[in-house]
Amino acid sequence: MTDLPADLPTDLPTDLPTEADVVICGGGPIGASTAHFLARTAPQLRVVVIDDAPADDTSHVTTYRYSGGSVRWTWSDPVKREMTAETADLVRSLLADGVDLAAIENSYHLLHTGEHIPALNISAAKLVAHLLEQARGAGVQVYSDTVVDGVRPEGSGHLVETSRGTIRAARVLVALGAANKRLFPHGGVDLEKRQLFVLDAPVPPEREGMPHTIVPVGDGFGYVFVKSVEGRLRVLVGQEDIVEDDDTSGAVDYWATLLDRGLATALPWLREAKTEQILWGVDIAQKKLVLDEPEPGLLVAGCGSAVRSSAWLGRTLAERLSEPLAG
Template sequence: MTLPAEADVAICGAGPIGAATATFLARPGLRVVLIDHDPADDPDHVATYRYSGGSIRWTWPDPVKREMTTQTEQFIRGAAPGADLGMIENTYHLLHTGEHIPALNVSATGLVGMLRDQAQEAGAMFVDALVTGVRPDGSGHVVETSRGAIRAGRVLGAMGAANASVFPQASAEPEKRQLFVLDLPVPPERELLPHTIVPVGDGFGYVFVKLIDGDLRVLVGQEDIVADEDTSGPVDHWKEILDSGLAATLPWLRDARVDDILWGVDTAQKTLVVDEPSPGVLIANCGSAIRSAAWLGRTLAERLGSG
């Protein structure tokens, strides 16, 4: 669509945070414009939801995480009958505690696409454009884009790791994430593999099954087993992860080969981080945003809608 001259709220970024916020914010009489340029090849790999594992568990000791994920699980279940979310009912199996925790796995791109559609159905306008800057203008703000400028009373920066390029005031720290897609078969007896959490040294590995392009695949991720700060591309440290202890615990992974590496630059913090550099401008970041998308959208919509 053509970029309008004015809006009440301009949302920069249409990933899980931006799209969910637009969904809960859009209503008759409120001009909400969602601005995003999300090319399928994503050369900088900052649309991290594309490479997300998409696993959601809602049993956490921390009450904030519990609320964030429970609201999202309930929202997804309510929407799932009418949406293709590739949903798998599974569990988290924490080997170090013996716990089996109910969980869902969903298509992150499917969920974001559904949120965008719902936002537009509710009245939000979507414009495909690259946000290049935001500056104050009287009582409002001007959002500069590759397709012109728009003046908005309130602005939300929700571009994930790309927030830093437009909003240098953002305090969230970037973090590289990788998932290894393995060549292992998924016979019927492996289809119900739980999302298995394995302590390894000072970190842990996680192994799970996910629908990718219609096929069930075995994926493995890791946190704090192997340090990887190279944000220029994927790094195949699969053998190092195996040798660090993962293969000793799960020997069936020992002969697996890596078919693909899904990687992206996410936010390190997995709870909502909001910066407000000036009245009416919010910069929102949250790592693993898919699992908390509904809560994030409601929370930010309340703040922006009351402005």
């Protein structure tokens, strides 16, 4: 949860069209990737992206802005392995083309097993901004700071009601992350807060290549890694199931508790570190993939930690959205 929103272009369109073939509600990892793949594979379709992400995200529901941005692709689960490997391939191709993603090539070090698993760390905001810009360059219309108020069926299509007006589309994807629950409160999605501690620990040259270290603590684990935050390498710490934190209204500083419960025993060099900043966001619980079709042609997609699976999700959703329309 470390990425701040990227600077938006100043020449975005202002007048919402009345019709489109596909409307994508949400300009985060899933929406941006879907728009990117639709522009590549179905350029004949009129695609509109409505970016519901507020510039002042006081509820922190635009979780990718604050995500750790780690992508690993070695998993025992074959589906998870396929999803993350496809994203890693996309990231590598962008890096080979010179796209700045603030990338760090490292590995996951599982202290309890001794495994070192290849990984990449990237800026999620930079990835999303690049995918949206590529889609725009291919003709996709992107509307920022536009709130989606509702989606309802009409005839053979759907009406998307927004703060800029109403647009009719044959197919609609709702990919607003945690904000999906605002439009579809009975969709069976549970939310949880995720937060990262940005520490004042120095990052000397010998620490720049530090692996993403997974530390078992009690019934949970902590993770410690180095990431580029606002152009500086910083040490970040997150946790799962060490401290219960159900408060989704804001950051909670339980750094001292993490140390006392065993993190400092495993990694003594953290004992003297202090929290400089807490980066938090509200995400889909347990990093689950949720895909629903409440009405024909209306897809609702969400995924906890969506960045690492974004390429697979975008390609798959683009295929579903374009198949009935193309041809």
